[in-house]
Amino acid sequence: MAVRFRRTLRKHALTATVATAVAATTLYAVGAANATGSVPRSDKEIPNLTNVVNEIKAYYGDTVDGSGEHHASADSSYAKQVAGIEARAGAYLRQAVRHTRPGKKPAIVLDVDDTSLLTYNYELEVGFNYTPASNDAYIQNKNMRAVFGMPALVNWAADHGVTVFWITGRPETQRAASVRNLAAAGYTSPADTTHLYLNTKAPTAYLPCSAPTYTCTTTEYKSGTRGHIESLGYDITANFGDQYSDLNGGHADRSFKLPNPMYYLP
Template identity: 35%
Template sequence: MNKVTFVARLAGLASAALLLAACTSTTSPPSSESVKSEPANVGLNKLAAVKYHDSGTYMADFARVAASAGDWLRQRAPQVSRPALVLDIDDTSLTNWPVIVANDFGRFSTGPCLLPDGPCGWTAWDQLGRDAPLEPTLEVFRTARSLGVTVFFISGRPESQRAATERNVKAVGYEGYEHMYLTPDGMHYPTIVSFKAPTRQTIAAMGYTIIANMGDQFSDLEGGFSERTYKLPNPFYYIP
């Protein structure tokens, strides 16, 4: 062994000894530091959302809100001259659960819809017109029609999806609604309240009294022009 190699090995042994000493001489307790500003964990929330849906609690909660709306229609409809019911479409009247799961809670509009594994673009999904009904809302719809309550759909879906959407709602049983209001193609709203509230105002101006408005987002319901609002559960996505 020449002198240079010997010195290099000696230096290596010294470094290892220092590292060992650093590891073994620690006397402070294990750290458990965290920050209060960290928001709720997205991955855990997704697991909780799937459990909420798959356990049946989601549908039980949904049915409870819808039943309350039905009770109100039976009570109130006979008391007003032109009673009306307003329904949102997505995850109020029709379910999007297959696309929500396929996209692992992501929401993107473009691209093909590849089911069941995803990804699935929402526009392509909507154009399929294969959404299943949310039965409790369909029951409210039937109650409304039997009471002579006029039903209007107000949806953030664009006009370019009208044919598929009208075909879809009729195919699953929503027959006999008065009109479906959709957003103009290419329009973007900072909040959908800017479209839905004035649309309800238009309905009221035609002489109807909107006695109930059902939606899965608070933005479906804010802005007035409804005697009562019914917020259905939807922890799966957010529409401002």
């Protein structure tokens, strides 16, 4: 989840691609615009929600285990698309680690939800109706599976001298659960307090938008935190995220967008 910046602002996609129409998790008020900024003039301009959910499930290769948990399939269109992105990222990183800027320490930055960990089962469990309470209960009590292939890519980078950072919109109260889940999903890099940044929504010296009143957008929070990491002497070789708000704002040599048709975070 980029939750990345609290998902109370989150809007769920009403199509299988981020580029098409999206809607809020609750019903629109009269006249509310969708994520493209336009107001539908008729129902024919709005994808049918049931059809979109079925398309999402087909894209992820929905399977249900004996306990009723939903999982994406390793041979799904989603997994294949992710594998293609990771192949390009891996080729890039192999070149980048051989050409690190003098005096700089190579690093990569990742979002957590739907970049490192897959929220698919949670989304199906709540019917794509995110609430802070249901999300927190899930994170505190269950482990999400890794995004296909990401632990191998990230661990390879770490084994070749690249420092791994996570920047998430999850709150500080979910730190212990996040650390537990990342380890359980197979990430070997330490997700300690110096490598895992959570959104405290408190005044922070390197985030001008955080004081005196916290007004940071997702992009401001994430790009500002990447800028802080750079100030520590790191060259952020690659930045990974499933939302464009995870990637916008610079402070990375290259960005890789992971697919996520389930929700949109501005």
